[in-house]
Amino acid sequence: MLPKINGRVAWKFEEPNYDIDNIIGVENIKLSDIEQMKKVCMTDYDPDFISVVQDGDVLVGAENFGYGHPHYVAFKALRALGVRTVFAESFNPSFYKGEVANGVALIEVPGILEAVERWSTVTMDWDREEVTVDGKTVLKCSHVPQRTKDLVECGNLINYIREKRL
Amino acid sequence: MGQTIIEKILSRNLGRTVRAGDEALFEPDLTLAYDYPGYIDSYERQLEELEIPTVKKPEKFMFFIDHFNPAGDTKYREVHVKTRNFAKRCGIQLFEDVGIGHQVIMEKGYVVPGMMLIHFDGHVSMLGALGAGAISVRNAVIEALATNQVSIIVPGTLRVNLTGKLERGVTARDVFHTLVRQLGPSGACSLCIEFGGEGLHSMSIDDRMVLCNQAMFLSAVTAVCEQDEKVDIFLKNTTQRPYSHVAPDKDAHYDKEYTLDLSTVSPVLVAPPSSAKTVPIADYEGMRVDVGYVGSCASGRITDFAQVLDVLEGKHIAVGTRLYAVPSSVQLQKEIAANGMMGKLIDAGACLYYPSCDFCFGMLGTMTAGEVALSTGTLNIPGRMGCTKADIYTASPYTIAASLLKGKITDPRTVF
Numbered sequence: 001m002l003p004k005i006n007g008r009v010a011w012k013f014e015e016p017n018y019d020i021d022n023i024i025g026v027e028n029i030k031l032s033d034i035e036q037m038k039k040v041c042m043t044d045y046d047p048d049f050i051s052v053v054q055d056g057d058v059l060v061g062a063e064n065f066g067y068g069h070p071h072y073v074a075f076k077a078l079r080a081l082g083v084r085t086v087f088a089e090s091f092n093p094s095f096y097k098g099e100v101a102n103g104v105a106l107i108e109v110p111g112i113l114e115a116v117e118r119w120s121t122v123t124m125d126w127d128r129e130e131v132t133v134d135g136k137t138v139l140k141c142s143h144v145p146q147r148t149k150d151l152v153e154c155g156n157l158i159n160y161i162r163e164k165r166l
Numbered sequence: 167m168g169q170t171i172i173e174k175i176l177s178r179n180l181g182r183t184v185r186a187g188d189e190a191l192f193e194p195d196l197t198l199a200y201d202y203p204g205y206i207d208s209y210e211r212q213l214e215e216l217e218i219p220t221v222k223k224p225e226k227f228m229f230f231i232d233h234f235n236p237a238g239d240t241k242y243r244e245v246h247v248k249t250r251n252f253a254k255r256c257g258i259q260l261f262e263d264v265g266i267g268h269q270v271i272m273e274k275g276y277v278v279p280g281m282m283l284i285h286f287d288g289h290v291s292m293l294g295a296l297g298a299g300a301i302s303v304r305n306a307v308i309e310a311l312a313t314n315q316v317s318i319i320v321p322g323t324l325r326v327n328l329t330g331k332l333e334r335g336v337t338a339r340d341v342f343h344t345l346v347r348q349l350g351p352s353g354a355c356s357l358c359i360e361f362g363g364e365g366l367h368s369m370s371i372d373d374r375m376v377l378c379n380q381a382m383f384l385s386a387v388t389a390v391c392e393q394d395e396k397v398d399i400f401l402k403n404t405t406q407r408p409y410s411h412v413a414p415d416k417d418a419h420y421d422k423e424y425t426l427d428l429s430t431v432s433p434v435l436v437a438p439p440s441s442a443k444t445v446p447i448a449d450y451e452g453m454r455v456d457v458g459y460v461g462s463c464a465s466g467r468i469t470d471f472a473q474v475l476d477v478l479e480g481k482h483i484a485v486g487t488r489l490y491a492v493p494s495s496v497q498l499q500k501e502i503a504a505n506g507m508m509g510k511l512i513d514a515g516a517c518l519y520y521p522s523c524d525f526c527f528g529m530l531g532t533m534t535a536g537e538v539a540l541s542t543g544t545l546n547i548p549g550r551m552g553c554t555k556a557d558i559y560t561a562s563p564y565t566i567a568a569s570l571l572k573g574k575i576t577d578p579r580t581v582f
Contacts, residue, residue, distance in 0.1 A: 017351045017385075017442050019547075026439075026548045064352035064385050068440050069545050093321075093356045093387050094288055098304040145189055147317045157305060158212055165313050166216070 002153050005085050005105060005124035009116050010057035011045060018061055019068035020095060023078065029071040037077035055082030060116050062088065066095025075099050087112045087122060087131060090142075100148050101157040107131070108142040115139055168415020170323040171390045172358040175299035175412060179282040186322035186421070193226075196276065197310040198285040200230045200267050200523075201249040203241075205286055205307075210252045212308045221311050224257035228276070230267030231260065234529060235522045265495025265521035268292050268379075268463040273497050275405030279393050280412045284316055288382040289463050289544055294390035295374035296397055297412050299358070301388045321387040322421035324354040325414075328365025330429035335578040337473060337562040338373035339465070339542065341426070342380045343434045343444040349424060351442035354386035357421055360414060362392035365428045371400045372469035379464040379544065383441040433577055436546050436560040447565060450575045457539040458483075458566040459551075461492030461519075462526040465542035468498065470563040471507050477567035477581055478514035484573030489566070490531050491516040515570075528552030540566045540575070 021029055028040045042049035059078070065088035078084075085105040089112060096106050107124065115133045116122060123132045126149070129141040154160040169177065169185070177183045179192050199206050206229060213219075221227060231249055234242035246262075253260035264270050268290055271277055279297030283290065286307050293300035301318065303309070309316045326345065345353065359381050366374065374391045381389035391397075393411040401409065433447040460470055471491065483489050491511050493499040499521055502508045512518060524530040526543040532552030533539055539551055539558045546558040561569070564578035571581060 017440075019440055021547070027554045029549065064355050067351055067385060067442065069547055069550075090352070090355055092352075092385050094302060094304065094382055094385075096356075097302070097306065101305050143187075145319055147189060147319070157308060158215055161309060161312050162216055165309065165315075166218075 002126045002149060003105070005058065005122070007056045007058040007085060007122060008054065009060050009118055009120045009122060010049070010053045010083060011042065012060045012113070012116060012118055013065065014062055014113065016063040017067035018065050020066050020070050020074045021068060023074035029073050031073055034076065034080050037073055038080055041074070041077035041081060050081065053081050053083065057083050058085040058087060058122055059083060060087050060112055062113050063090050064092050065090070066092035066099070070095040070098060072098065075102065075104060079104065085124070089113055100151050103152055103155040105152045106148065107144060109139050110142065111139050167419055168417035170325070170358070170414050170418045170420065171297070171360050171392070171412050172299050172321060172323060172388070173418070175280055175282055175390070176318070176320050178280055184320045186320050186419070188320045189317065190320070191315040192282060192318050193315050194284045194310060195226070195281045196283045197227050197307060198230065198267060198271065198283060198290060199227070199307055200232055200287065201245050202233050203245055206249045206252060207245055209308050209311050210248065213311060216312055218312050220256045221258065223314055226314065227258045227311070228271065229253045229258055229260045230270065231262040232266045233523045235263070235524065236520070238529065263496065265493070265497065266463045266523055269467070269494040269498070272296060273404055273495060275401070275407065278401060278405060278407050278409035279397065280409060284310060289379050291381040291386070291388040292375045292379035292463060294378035294381070294388060295371055296400065297390060297393040299388060299390055302382070321356060321358045323360050323418070324357045324386070325360045325362065325420040325423045327363035327423065327425040328361060328428055329363055329425060330365055330427040331368050332428045332431060333579070334582060335564050336431050336433055337564055338369060338376035339380070339560070339562040340431050340434050341428060342377050343436050344431050345424070345426060346383055346442070347434065347444040348426070349384060351383065352385045354381070354384035357386055359384060359386045359389040361389065362414070365426070366391060367394050367396070368428070370469050371396055372467040375467070376464055433562060433565050433579070435565070435575070438546055438557045438559065439548050441546060447575065447577050450559070451577060453575045454538060455487060455540050455569045455574060456537040457531070457533060458487065458489040458570045459492070459525055459531060459539060459541040459543060460563045460566055461490065461494065462523070462543045463494060464544050465563060466492055466494035466498065468501060470542065471502055471511060473563040474567040475507060475510050475514070477564060477571060477578060479510050481514060481571060483515040483570040487570045487573055489516040489570050490519060490525055492519045492525050493521050495521050540569055542566065
């Protein structure tokens with residue numbers, strides 16, 4: 001079953017072509033200790049991020065979110081902090097493939113950037129492929145590929161192969 | 167409605183007609199992987215986790231040892247040994263000590279028009295120079311190892327029509343990054359770039375490899391070129407595999423179309439901190455340069471070294487600067503040794519190194535804080551050359567040669 005997504009917007013990245021390595025800082029892209037990763041996560045944006053973020057929170061991004069040469073550390077840290085969903089105007093395909101395979105729900109929603117503020121609540125309706133912001137504004141998602149749904153449902157690529165492909 | 171080149175390649179692979187947006191399971195003609203901690207060594211562990219003892223069709227896979235080569239640390243050598251053992255156990259062909267995989271696979275004749283290939287690495291798009299559809303699937307390489315198939319969404323296409331001719335001193339790299347400047351870094355977001363037109367046909371296969379190699383910086387899924395007699399000549403010298411050209415239909419649907427007149431392209435730099443930041447060379451002219459690097463899968467071929475020598479033959483780089491010249495493969499190394507280019511590069515002050523990916527990601531030729539590099543590597547993000555406080559500008563071999571000649575950023579068109 002697909003997970004319920006009903007989370008607060010822990011951060012809104014307004015910059016198009018956002019390079020997700022900046023979430024942990026380029027000097028930290030080779031970190032291997034998860035506690036260290038969490039400690040540096042988002043501190044350039046909000047020094048208290050680690051204490052205010054909650055399990056189930058989501059992120060919102062602009063166009064071509066994930067541009068650049070994305071490394072896995074940023075989202076390892078975010079996943080460890082309970083962030084497993086990003087709604088964006090659009091995603092960079094390289095980032096999209098890599099992170100969906102880690103079970104992160106990357107959902108393209110045209111108009112999302114205008115529709116939310118930090119700490120807005122966004123609810124996903126998987127069947128209708130729609131999101132609702134603060135219980136009021138309804139936005140249509142771009143078509144969510146079956147592969148994305150399968151990977152999010154299975155949690156990661158290995159579970160997906162085991163459950164859907166073997 | 168007709169089809170684009172990538173739609174035709176993927177339809178041929180699947181045995182039925184597919185169009186942009188279709189999602190299907192494809193069996194790649196070849197799945198490629200290279201040694202890197204977390205890649206091939208992970209695949210072996212993941213297969214164990216899935217209780218799959220070996221791959222079913224080893225002939226559909228190729229492994230390459232092209233990173234950390236030669237290893238400067240025992241932990242990297244361990245990755246090489248694991249890669250060798252894994253390949254041997256599964257019966258997968260391994261290429262070691264022959265150069266950078268993306269180059270090697272083409273010069274050894276494994277790539278022909280119409281093939282479909284996958285890799286973790288995004289720069290595999292360069293195989294599109296020969297009319298192949300080479301797609302980065304990131305960590306989904308394990309899907310192919312486990313099941314022979316990979317789930318892919320057929321991309322739409324940005325058609326780029328190239329017209330006119332490049333002037334001396336301007337290169338395919340300037341063309342690609344001019345496209346980034348004009349279309350924006352999301353100009354081909356989730357699309358395949360299809361290069362064609364008389365301008366493309368005026369460019370060498372080496373040039374086309376550069377164009378396709380950089381596709382990810384327009385946020386493309388991959389890139390593919392129309393084919394012509396230059397492709398046939400390249401293949402005549404490298405392969406006996408049968409093939410036919412894959413051309414787009416006249417009524418193919420393109421998500422976007424763009425025309426660029428090559429004669430309007432000038433030298434550009436890609437400035438830190440990201441590949442999004444293409445700027446005219448004039449913006450930085452006169453700025454001090456410490457290091458130049460001509461190599462990587464994107465460059466490091468005969469055309470690249472010819473461009474360097476067009477500027478530096480019989481001359482010498484400025485005192486205090488350094489030039490790393492790293493051919494992309496051992497075959498190219500042999501060629502530049504035989505045709506005299508290697509000696510001329512050394513006479514011009516270049517440090518010639520063994521083919522390897524290592525200069526491109528900072529394992530060799532590491533920079534330090536405050537230094538400025540001009541590089542034909544694939545990428546200019548902070549830290550890419552080993553130090554987050556060094557500045558990397560990617561540029562053409564012409565621009566690198568002219569700038570090292572003067573010790574400062576120089577428009578190559580001013581030094582002929």
